Amino acid sequence: MTDKTSTQLLDEIAALQQRLADAETRRQQATDAMLKADQRYIDLFENAGDAIILADITSLQILEANKHAARRLGYDREELLQLKLDAIEILPDATLEDSEASWESSFSHTRFYECHYRRKNGSLLPMEVSSRMVSYEGSMVIQNFVRDITRRKEAEREREELISELNAFAHTVAHDLKAPLSIIRGYSNLVLDTFSEHSEEQLLDMLKAIDNGAVKMVRIIDELLLLASTRQSSDVERVPLEMVSVAKEAITRLDTVIEERHAEIVFLDVEAWPVAVGYAPWIEEVWANYVSNAIKYGGAVPRVELGATLQDDGLVCFWVRDNGLGIMPEKQAQLFKPFTRLGDIRIQGHGLGLSIVRRIINRLGGEVSVESTEDQGSTFSFTLPASTAH
Numbered sequence: 283m284t285d286k287t288s289t290q291l292l293d294e295i296a297a298l299q300q301r302l303a304d305a306e307t308r309r310q311q312a313t314d315a316m317l318k319a320d321q322r323y324i325d326l327f328e329n330a331g332d333a334i335i336l337a338d339i340t341s342l343q344i345l346e347a348n349k350h351a352a353r354r355l356g357y358d359r360e361e362l363l364q365l366k367l368d369a370i371e372i373l374p375d376a377t378l379e380d381s382e383a384s385w386e387s388s389f390s391h392t393r394f395y396e397c398h399y400r401r402k403n404g405s406l407l408p409m410e411v412s413s414r415m416v417s418y419e420g421s422m423v424i425q426n427f428v429r430d431i432t433r434r435k436e437a438e439r440e441r442e443e444l445i446s447e448l449n450a451f452a453h454t455v456a457h458d459l460k461a462p463l464s465i466i467r468g469y470s471n472l473v474l475d476t477f478s479e480h481s482e483e484q485l486l487d488m489l490k491a492i493d494n495g496a497v498k499m500v501r502i503i504d505e506l507l508l509l510a511s512t513r514q515s516s517d518v519e520r521v522p523l524e525m526v527s528v529a530k531e532a533i534t535r536l537d538t539v540i541e542e543r544h545a546e547i548v549f550l551d552v553e554a555w556p557v558a559v560g561y562a563p564w565i566e567e568v569w570a571n572y573v574s575n576a577i578k579y580g581g582a583v584p585r586v587e588l589g590a591t592l593q594d595d596g597l598v599c600f601w602v603r604d605n606g607l608g609i610m611p612e613k614q615a616q617l618f619k620p621f622t623r624l625g626d627i628r629i630q631g632h633g634l635g636l637s638i639v640r641r642i643i644n645r646l647g648g649e650v651s652v653e654s655t656e657d658q659g660s661t662f663s664f665t666l667p668a669s670t671a672h
Contacts, residue, residue, distance in 0.1 A: 333428040336418055337367040345423060354430060356402035367424065372398040372406065399428065408435045462495035469495075518561040520646065522669040525600065526552045528562050529588055532569035536577065545577045545584040555590040558598040558666035564642045565666075569602075571635045572662045576604035579660070592668060597648060601663035609654040618650055639664070 333351030337344050343366050352359040355370060374397065392414040398406040412427040469488045526549065533540070533547060540547065569588075576586040587603040609617070618640040640650045643664045654660035 333430075335362075335367065335426045335428060336416075337424045337426070339415070339422060339424055342367040342424075345418065351428065354401075354407070355399060361402070367426070370400050371411075371426075372400060396431070408432055462499050465495040466492050466499075518564070518645075520559050520561055522557045523560050523562055523565060523666075525555055525558060525565075525590065528566050529569045529573075532566045533573055535570055536574055539574065539577055543577055543580075543584050545580065545586060547573070548585065548587045550587055550589040556592040556598045557669040558600070559669050560646050560666045564646065568639050568642055568664055571639050572602040572664075575635070575662070576602050576606075576660075579604060579606040581605040581659075593665070596668050597665040598668045599663050599665050601661050603659060603661040605659045608656040608658055609652065609660055610656065611654075614652050614654055617652055 333354050334348045335344060335351050336346040344363055347359060347362045349359065352362050355362065357365075373395075392412060394410070394412055396408065396410050399409045400406055408431050410429045410431045412429075414425055415422045416425040417423075418425075469492045473485060473488050473492075529549070539545070573586055573588070577584045580586060581604075585605045589601055589603070591599045591601075593599055618636050636650075643650050643666070647667050648665035650662075650664045652660060652662050
């Protein structure tokens with residue numbers, strides 16, 4: 283009886299030891315699985331394409347942040363962990379009220395909103411945030427997935443600008459085409475109806491008026507096509523330009539108006555003109571616009587000076603100076619705005635052409651500007667990157 287009981291006890295002990303061993307194996311497997319899961323979470327947390335920030339639901343103290351969050355906001359991770367969420371997350375009022383209520387009442391709802399995040403240098407970045415409650419070290423915390431939407435916002439602004447410009451452009455083109463078209467129709471009908479009643483000189487004047495109207499319409503259509511090309515061309519080949527040749531080619535298109543106005547075109551110090559990088563067909567249009575305006579609004583005998591200067595910032599400034607009456611300061615700032623009507627200035631032809639000039643130069647990495655003093659003429663300029671090869 284005693285031997286049997288001992289045997290049974292030994293069997294039970296062995297079975298218990300086996301169960302303990304099995305339990306330890308399962309525990310170790312569970313621990314390994316948990317460690318692997320933790321490692322996977324850490325890998326996902328650290329290598330996520332979005333910034334991830336964990337914050338206390340009450341104090342909003344930042345508890346954890348991945349390396350992408352720290353890098354995107356310009357902080358070291360330890361610096362970021364010293365901050366509170368509301369120190370970097372700039373919420374619109376409506377979103378703020380919704381956030382406060384949601385943080386207190388919802389543990390499963392994921393909220394999506396847009397706001398700005400403040401970088402260490404003080405600049406603001408537009409962000410799209412996916413926010414929810416998660417368990418972290420035994421407590422429920424805020425987990426924000428934060429995505430930089432700067433490019434999307436820029437695209438949205440460009441789209442809104444395009445829509446606005448297209449609306450204004452439709453109005454401008456309709457208005458500008460209507461005037462020369464009315465002249466063409468009026469004189470055409472007059473020539474047809476009263477051909478025998480007019481002298482050859484009068485008929486010649488009428489035909490010239492018809493031709494001038496057609497030329498204006500062609501110019502407007504050319505400007506439309508040029509604007510479309512600056513919009514549609516994803517990229518153009520930018521090469522070092524022999525700028526004097528480009529400018530002279532543009533001026534040959536103005537021979538008629540130069541002759542009519544007896545205009546003097548002067549190139550200053552052409553041997554010293556720096557070489558700039560650009561796209562010749564577009565830059566030729568810029569020169570043609572600047573020079574034609576300088577002739578139109580120059581003095582009784584227009585004198586138009588062209589020059590170039592290398593700036594300290596690595597850009598070349600090209601300029602056209604006239605001897606006209608100048609432009610009032612309050613109107614100078616409006617000259618390059620798309621399709622702006624400025625009374626006499628718009629009627630004289632500055633608005634549409636200069637807005638296209640601005641778009642061309644901006645696309646090529648430069649800026650446009652104007653300097654003008656009343657009764658002392660105006661200087662219109664544009665910049666382009668200097669060629670490093672020259």
